[in-house]
Structure formats: structure tokens, C-alpha cells
Amino acid sequence: MSISLIGFIIQKVKTAGVFAGLGIALLVFLSGCSLINDSSIVSQEQVDSINKESAGPGIRPLEILSITEELSGDGYPAFISVDEQYRVILGTPDLAIGTQRLSFLIYGPDGPMDLPHLDVRIMAVKDYGQYGEGDVVRMKYLSGSAASEMGIYVGSLTLEQSGDYLMQIAVPTRASSDPREIAISLVAREDPAAITTNMKAPLSKNLTLNDKPITELTTGLNPNVGLYRETVADAVKKQRPIVLIFASPGFCVSPMCGSQVEIISALFEVYGEETAFIHIDTYADPHKAMENPDIAQRNPILADWGIVSDQVVYLINRDGLIFARFEGFSPYAELEASIQTLITN
Numbered sequence: 221m222s223i224s225l226i227g228f229i230i231q232k233v234k235t236a237g238v239f240a241g242l243g244i245a246l247l248v249f250l251s252g253c254s255l256i257n258d259s260s261i262v263s264q265e266q267v268d269s270i271n272k273e274s275a276g277p278g279i280r281p282l283e284i285l286s287i288t289e290e291l292s293g294d295g296y297p298a299f300i301s302v303d304e305q306y307r308v309i310l311g312t313p314d315l316a317i318g319t320q321r322l323s324f325l326i327y328g329p330d331g332p333m334d335l336p337h338l339d340v341r342i343m344a345v346k347d348y349g350q351y352g353e354g355d356v357v358r359m360k361y362l363s364g365s366a367a368s369e370m371g372i373y374v375g376s377l378t379l380e381q382s383g384d385y386l387m388q389i390a391v392p393t394r395a396s397s398d399p400r401e402i403a404i405s406l407v408a409r410e411d412p413a414a415i416t417t418n419m420k421a422p423l424s425k426n427l428t429l430n431d432k433p434i435t436e437l438t439t440g441l442n443p444n445v446g447l448y449r450e451t452v453a454d455a456v457k458k459q460r461p462i463v464l465i466f467a468s469p470g471f472c473v474s475p476m477c478g479s480q481v482e483i484i485s486a487l488f489e490v491y492g493e494e495t496a497f498i499h500i501d502t503y504a505d506p507h508k509a510m511e512n513p514d515i516a517q518r519n520p521i522l523a524d525w526g527i528v529s530d531q532v533v534y535l536i537n538r539d540g541l542i543f544a545r546f547e548g549f550s551p552y553a554e555l556e557a558s559i560q561t562l563i564t565n
Contacts, residue, residue, distance in 0.1 A: 282351075282388060283402050295529030296476040296548060299404040305329050306391065308404050311372060311476050311548025314528055315379065316412040322357065322377040323548055324404075325370075325475055328391060334361055334371055338389060342377060342406070345384040354388070364552045370478050372549055379408045414526040416545050421462070421536045422524045423453035426500045438499060439470025439506040444485035446492055447499035452536075455496035461543075461562050462536035463487065463495055463555075466519075466527055468502035470510055477531050478549040484533070486552065491559055502530050535562045 285299035285308060299308045311323035326333045338361075343354030355378075363371030379385070385406040390399035415422065427437055429448050437448050447465075455462045469481045481499060488497040500521055503509040509516035525532075533546040535558055543565070544558045 282386070283400070284386070285402055285404050287405070296474050298474075301402060306400075306402055308389070308402075309474065309476055310404065310406070314412050314414050314547055315377070315406055315408045316416075317379055317382055317408060317410060319376060319378040320412075320416070321374065321546065322359070323372050323374045323550075324359070324387075325372055326389065326391070329394075332370070333391070334363070335392075336361055338373055338391070340375070341388040342379075343386045343388060344381070345386060345405075351386055354386075362551045362554050364483075370475065370549070370551075372478075372551065374550075374554060382408045382410045412526070413528045414532065414545070414547075415534075415542060417542050419542050421452060421456060421464075421534065421540050421542055422521075423456060423540075424500070424521050424524060425451050425453050426498065426521060436505070436507045438481075438501050439468045439503065439510050440481055441470065443481075443499075444488060446488045447481075447485065447497050450496050450498060452498060452500075455498065456536065456540040458496075459538040459540075460496045461494070461538055461559075462498060462534070463491075463559060464498045464500070464534040464536060465532070466500050466502060466522060466525070466534075467531040468506070468509075470506070471503065471513070471516070471530075474530075476548045480531055480533065480549055483550075483552050483555065487555060487559060490556075491563065494563055495559065535559065537562060537565060 283301065285301050285306065287297050288300045289298075295313065297310050297313055299310075300306070305328065307327040309325040311325065312321055315322075326338070338359045340357050340359055341354045342357060343351040345351050357375045357377055359373040359375040361371050362374050385408060386403045387406055388401060388403040390401055393400050428451060429437070429445065434443050434445055434448055437443070452462065452464060463484065465481060465484045467477065467481050469477075472478075484497060484499065491497075500519060502519055502522065503516050504519045505517075529547060531548060533550055533555065535543040535545075537543045543562050546555065546558075
């Protein structure tokens with residue numbers, strides 16, 4: 221891993237707490253680990269087959285990045301090129317049939333890429349060594365004005381069938397006028413694992429300040445008390461719009477988690493009067509998990525929502541239906557635009 225990349229990651233997660241730093245150290249240590257097998261991605265044999273195919277009718281040579289433990293964490297798969305020049309971290313692994321948010325981070329030889337947009341091609345994998353033409357999705361680079369807020373590529377993806385896909389990215393290079401064609405593997409299920417748009421929100425009875433002190437409600441070091449005053453069940457009963465975040469700021473080990481809880485806290489200061497803001501930590505008994513990470517257990521509420529990654533933001537309308545879901549990191553501007561629409565509906 222390059223020094224510039226390590227520095228960038230540390231800068232973006234340094235406010236998350238001491239365990240974020242430990243997580244980064246762990247990721248650096250893992251940089252030499254072997255590839256991992258994951259049934260949620262195209263198999264390595266399939267990747268190798270596609271890479272070795274010569275060009276022919278309906279077949280194009282394509283460089284498929286391998287999934288790697290380096291930078292993977294919090295449920296977000298990371299991919300790396302053979303020459304280690306490019307790394308992609310997928311922010312939305314819970315994909316399914318239908319229209320949904322797609323996001324990723326990409327690092328090149330000079331660190332994080334921040335071009336205004338990237339066009340990606342989503343191609344269904346048909347058989348070993350063959351894939352379709354696919355559809356082009358424009359991914360916009362979204363970032364905040366604050367120096368501590370990272371940017372991310374975000375787009376809208378529509379899939380008509382479940383199965384294996386490749387996401388092709390054309391990245392510019394200094395050595396050639398032609399872009400370098402890289403790709404990562406995606407998998408779409410029939411239905412998403414987690415509760416998603418237009419579904420009823422589970423009436424979670426999360427712990428609040430009425431139950432425990434704030435130090436026992438979050439792994440965050442400087443929590444905003446406004447996020448711990450109300451249960452999801454009570455807010456739905458009152459027919460209030462809700463901004464709900466599942467996250468564990470003290471255990472952030474991936475750039476994909478970013479400073480999300482801090483962003484939600486900032487939005488609370490603007491929209492807290494008309495909207496309920498709720499943070500539910502990823503871990504049960506967060507204070508015990510902070511004292512001894514070896515005994516940390518996932519909050520059982522996450523199972524009620526079907527959450528497989530470690531960070532999701534939900535917007536819930538006055539009828540208790542999911543208005544929007546943001547898996548992985550979402551910048552301030554992206555969330556604010558959706559919150560404003562939520563309030564006016």
C-alpha cells in the first residue's frame with residue numbers, strides 16, 4: 221500500500237476513535253494476505269477465465285480486479301489490480317433486482333481519484349469467458365466542503381435479473397491516451413438482504429437516554445445527545461420523518477464508513493426540529509465492546525433489518541415506509557437533498 225493512500229485513509233477516519241487507528245494498522249498488516257473466497261462475488265476461476273479469453277465476437281479482453289483482504293472491512297469488499305496500481309472499494313454490496321443506489325471509492329497511482337464523473341458499464345456474466353454489452357451508468361463524484369469529509373462515486377443502477385455482473389471502469393492513465401479498462405465483480409440477488417425502499421420500517425425499540433447513559437449507547441467518542449432520545453417505534457407512532465443510522469464510529473476499519481455519524485450529527489443541528497434523528501450502534505453494549513473488542517457482538521436489531529454491512533442510513537417517511545436507503549458512506553450534500561424531499565412529502 222502506498223504512503224499516500226495510507227495517509228488519506230488515516231486522515232478520513234482519525235476522528236472515529238482509537239479503534240479506527242487500530243483498524244487501519246490491521247489493514248496495513250493484512251496487505252500481504254492471500255485472496256479470500258466469497259460466494260457473493262464472481263468466482264476466481266470465472267475471473268481467470270474471462271481474463272485469459274482472446275478477443276472475438278461478443279468477447280472483449282478485460283482486466284478483472286481480484287477481491288482482497290487489503291482495505292476490505294465492515295462488510296465492504298475491496299478489489300486490487302495485479303500491479304497494485306488501482307484499488308476499488310464497493311460501498312453497496314447488497315444489490316438486487318430493481319433500481320438502487322450504487323457507490324464505490326477508487327484509488328489510482330496517485331491516491332484517491334476525484335474526477336467529476338466516471339462512466340461505468342454493467343455487464344451480465346453469461347458463461348465463463350463471456351459477458352454482454354451491458355448498460356452505461358454515469359457515476360458522479362460527490363464530496364463535502366469540509367476537509368474531513370471524503371468523496372465517493374454515486375449513481376443509480378437498475379438490474380432486471382439476478383446473477384453475476386461485471387462493473388467495467390475506464391480510468392485515464394498518464395502513460396497512454398487510451399483509458400485503462402478495469403472491472404470488479406458484482407452479484408445481484410432476487411431481493412436485497414436488507415430492508416429497502418417502500419418497505420415498512422421495523423418498529424425497533426432501540427435503547428435511548430431513558431434507558432442508559434450515552435457512554436453505553438455508542439462507540440463514538442463525542443456523541444450528539446440528539447441522536448439518542450427516541451426509539452424508531454415511537455417516532456413512527458408519532459408520524460415523524462426519521463433519519464436513522466446504523467453505524468459504529470469507534471470500530472471503523474474501512475474508508476467506506478468515513479465520518480458518517482459526524483455528518484448525521486451536523487444534519488441534526490439543521491433539521492432536528494422537524495425530523496427524528498436516531499443512531500443505533502452496530503454493536504450491542506458498545507461500552508463493553510470498546511473495553512474488550514474480543515467480546516464485541518453485533519446488535520440484534522440489525523438482524524431485524526437484514527443489514528449485512530456495518531453502516532446504513534435510512535430515511536423513513538411519516539407513514540413508516542422506507543423513503544431511501546444509503547448503504548456505505550454518503551456525503552452531506554447527498555443526504556441533505558433527500559432529507560429535504562422527505563420533509564416536504
